[in-house]
Amino acid sequence: xxxxxxxxxxxxxxxxxxxxxxxxxxxxxxxxxxxxxxxxxxxxxxxxxxxxxxxxxxxxxxxxxxxxxxxxxxxxxxxxxxxxxxxxxxxxxxxxxxxxxxxxxxxxxxxxxxxxxxxxxxxxxxxxxxxxxxxxxxxxxxxxxxxxxxxxxx
Amino acid sequence: xxxxxxxxxxxxxxxxxxxxxxxxxxxxxxxxxxxxxxxxxxxxxxxxxxxxxxxxxxxxxxxxxxxxxxxxxxxxxxxxxxxxxxxxxxxxxxxxxxxxxxxxxxxxxxxxxxxxxxxxxxxxxxxxxxxxxxxxxxxxxxxxxxxxxxxxxxxxxxxxxxxxxxxxxxxxxxxxxxxxxxxxxxxxxxxxxxxxxxxxxxxxxxxxxxxxxxxxxxxxxxxxxxxxxxxxxxxxxxxxxxxxxxxxxxxxxxxxxxxxxxxxxxxxxxxxxxxxxxxxxxxxxxxxxxxxxxxxxxxxxxxxxxxxxxxxxxxxxxxxxxxxxxxxxxxxxxxxxxxxxxxxxxxxxxxxxxxxxxxxxxxxxxxxxxxxxxxxxxxxxxxxxxxxxxxxxxxxxxxxxxxxxxxxxxxxxxxxxxxxxxxxxxxxx
Numbered sequence: 001x002x003x004x005x006x007x008x009x010x011x012x013x014x015x016x017x018x019x020x021x022x023x024x025x026x027x028x029x030x031x032x033x034x035x036x037x038x039x040x041x042x043x044x045x046x047x048x049x050x051x052x053x054x055x056x057x058x059x060x061x062x063x064x065x066x067x068x069x070x071x072x073x074x075x076x077x078x079x080x081x082x083x084x085x086x087x088x089x090x091x092x093x094x095x096x097x098x099x100x101x102x103x104x105x106x107x108x109x110x111x112x113x114x115x116x117x118x119x120x121x122x123x124x125x126x127x128x129x130x131x132x133x134x135x136x137x138x139x140x141x142x143x144x145x146x147x148x149x150x151x152x153x154x
Numbered sequence: 155x156x157x158x159x160x161x162x163x164x165x166x167x168x169x170x171x172x173x174x175x176x177x178x179x180x181x182x183x184x185x186x187x188x189x190x191x192x193x194x195x196x197x198x199x200x201x202x203x204x205x206x207x208x209x210x211x212x213x214x215x216x217x218x219x220x221x222x223x224x225x226x227x228x229x230x231x232x233x234x235x236x237x238x239x240x241x242x243x244x245x246x247x248x249x250x251x252x253x254x255x256x257x258x259x260x261x262x263x264x265x266x267x268x269x270x271x272x273x274x275x276x277x278x279x280x281x282x283x284x285x286x287x288x289x290x291x292x293x294x295x296x297x298x299x300x301x302x303x304x305x306x307x308x309x310x311x312x313x314x315x316x317x318x319x320x321x322x323x324x325x326x327x328x329x330x331x332x333x334x335x336x337x338x339x340x341x342x343x344x345x346x347x348x349x350x351x352x353x354x355x356x357x358x359x360x361x362x363x364x365x366x367x368x369x370x371x372x373x374x375x376x377x378x379x380x381x382x383x384x385x386x387x388x389x390x391x392x393x394x395x396x397x398x399x400x401x402x403x404x405x406x407x408x409x410x411x412x413x414x415x416x417x418x419x420x421x422x423x424x425x426x427x428x429x430x431x432x433x434x435x436x437x438x439x440x441x442x443x444x445x446x447x448x449x450x451x452x453x454x455x456x457x458x459x460x461x462x463x464x465x466x467x468x469x470x471x472x473x474x475x476x477x478x479x480x481x482x483x484x485x486x487x488x489x490x491x492x493x494x495x496x497x498x499x500x501x502x503x504x505x506x507x508x509x510x511x512x513x514x515x516x517x518x519x520x521x522x523x524x525x526x527x528x529x530x531x532x533x534x535x536x537x538x539x540x541x542x543x544x545x546x547x548x549x550x551x552x553x554x555x556x557x558x559x560x561x562x563x564x565x566x567x568x569x570x571x572x573x574x575x576x577x578x579x580x581x582x583x
Contacts, residue, residue, distance in 0.1 A: 084479055
């Protein structure tokens with residue numbers, strides 16, 4: 001079931017469009033903001049609320065990489081692997097993160113603290129290599145900077 | 155805003171990275187262009203004509219003339235309404251980091267530009283489509299939009315001139331393909347972002363089936379300055395026939411990677427040597443992608459070509475977004491081609507066969523060459539694939555954009571590819 005708060009937030013967004021179902025991506029993001037990810041049940045709830053089929057909502061949810069259809073850790077580390085970051089040392093960043101967290105892309109640490117994912121160019125190419133943790137951008141990465149950045153996320 | 159400025163887009167920005175708020179923007183002459191338009195009785199066509207005369211070409215990469223695009227919007231009381239303005243802030247082209255600066259540092263410039271553009275195309279609803287990862291831009295744009303509403307610069311009867319404009323910020327759910335204008339429209343309608351067949355073009359059948367203009371952030375930011383200072387002044391900013399300044403950027407192994415507002419038509423050599431400080435010590439430049447990872451490579455012999463929409467094609471490339479990615483002699487050209495092809499393969503929307511099938515195939519071939527498992531004949535297969543991605547074989551520009559850097563890397567750095575296959579290893583690793 002969607003909470004009253006989620007419904008209120010979805011209503012605010014759908015009011016921006018002439019059709020209710022246009023708010024589908026906003027609704028998915030709102031539910032994810034509250035729950036961390038989008039479950040099958042949430043897909044059905046959103047579909048019912050917007051007057052769509054669950055299949056349609058799921059086809060949209062699975063298209064967009066910032067919508068998580070599986071549970072993630074408390075914090076999501078998104079590592080830019082596009083070309084400028086690749087030139088400036090993505091491989092070293094990825095290796096260090098992998099060793100430090102003990103996981104590969106798409107995996108979550110056993111304490112549910114971090115999930116690591118690849119991400120397309122973060123538009124931070126003059127300060128490459130870069131990554132995002134949740135909504136924070138971290139740039140000019142080296143092993144020390146990665147370690148101190150991760151400390152902030154418990 | 156002062157007509158003597160050489161850097162109209164960036165001159166108000168604070169050096170500490172903080173945001174230019176509404177008060178600061180107005181003190182620097184902001185919101186005068188929309189006042190001029192509304193109070194001096196300019197017609198939508200007059201605004202469109204001024205932008206057309208300025209030869210403002212689309213800064214998202216395609217370089218289409220903005221005023222011409224606006225003039226295609228059907229007008230009059232019999233046309234379907236509303237007409238929409240959509241600002242494309244889905245900056246996802248690898249190597250591109252210019253619109254982020256404009257949205258994070260001076261959001262009111264973008265809002266005023268959207269107001270003038272909406273007036274010109276007679277739109278009373280506008281959306282800013284922002285990529286989801288730009289969280290600071292989202293926060294600052296949302297605040298700036300709220301400030302503008304508080305001052306009744308947005309909403310009903312703006313500036314008491316009888317015009318209405320609602321401006322909404324939409325945060326994307328991700329995927330590179332949302333940057334394609336018709337993919338973006340589908341995303342804004344809450345659908346999967348598969349690009350649409352054209353024609354009909356969005357200016358006639360766009361968002362929710364209504365006439366829609368989609369313009370890039372940097373393009374829209376130029377508009378208030380053209381209205382304030384005139385088309386002739388805008389031409390004067392440029393070194394070439396494409397008007398205005400341009401945000402040029404450099405990433406890769408140069409001494410000072412960065413972003414600079416310079417006259418349109420500045421050469422790559424000047425940007426790299428004077429602004430980016432040249433290559434890092436001990437490294438040589440082998441080539442560069444002038445405007446993001448879907449533009450063809452240029453090499454040493456092209457560095458004195460003016461970087462604009464007209465001249466770059468003569469060097470076999472395109473201006474694209476104007477933010478260049480530099481390849482040095484200690485970085486593997488095959489690895490770089492593989493990285494970019496993998497990006498395009500992953501970001502294909504999955505609709506057209508040459509794209510979803512071919513890009514993945516090419517990515518696997520490139521990876522095997524990079525891993526020392528390349529076979530004779532692989533380069534012919536790659537060339538064949540790249541040919542299949544040419545315009546006309548797919549709905550949108552994603553696959554053609556993947557072909558350009560791959561074909562030109564095989565042209566300029568062919569020996570690197572052959573050496574990988576011959577020696578069964580990457581000589582750079």
